Amino acid sequence: MDNLSNVLDAISHPSRRAILARLAEGPARVTEIAAPFDMSLNAVSKHLKVLEGAGLIHREKQGRDHVIEINGAPLNLVTTWLHDYERFWSQHLDRLEDHFKEKRRKS
Numbered sequence: 119m120d121n122l123s124n125v126l127d128a129i130s131h132p133s134r135r136a137i138l139a140r141l142a143e144g145p146a147r148v149t150e151i152a153a154p155f156d157m158s159l160n161a162v163s164k165h166l167k168v169l170e171g172a173g174l175i176h177r178e179k180q181g182r183d184h185v186i187e188i189n190g191a192p193l194n195l196v197t198t199w200l201h202d203y204e205r206f207w208s209q210h211l212d213r214l215e216d217h218f219k220e221k222r223r224k225s
Contacts, residue, residue, distance in 0.1 A: 121173070122195045128172035129196070133157070134165050138174060141188035148184050 129135055137151055152162040166186060169175045173192045178185050 121192065122199055124172040125174065125192045125195055128168050128174055129193075131165065131168075133162075134169055137162075137165060137169065138188060141175065141186060142190075145185050145187040148186060151186060 129138070133155060136155075140146060140151060140154075148159070148163065148166065151166070152159050155162055166175065166177070170177060174189055176187045176189050178187070
């Protein structure tokens with residue numbers, strides 16, 4: 119898969135988005151990340167591996183703990199991709215606005 123697909127796949131799951139939101143507040147140990155979730159530590163670890171595979175997090179081993187930190191740079195791929203669609207919709211909405219202005223002018 120390409121990088122954009124990896125990132126989109128990683129952020130497609132609500133638990134992974136919640137993990138990223140938590141990590142946006144600062145680095146955390148795996149157990150701290152898992153605490154609010156109603157799932158096993160193993161399930162949280164699998165979500166972390168998906169995020170890590172997409173480059174959205176960085177893991178550092180500190181003794182027996184794994185400290186996880188967010189890496190937001192890959193989200194720029196999504197922003198860039200979405201920007202093209204923003205232009206598309208802006209153009210179409212501008213045309214729709216022009217249509218209604220013309221219709222109102224003729225009335």
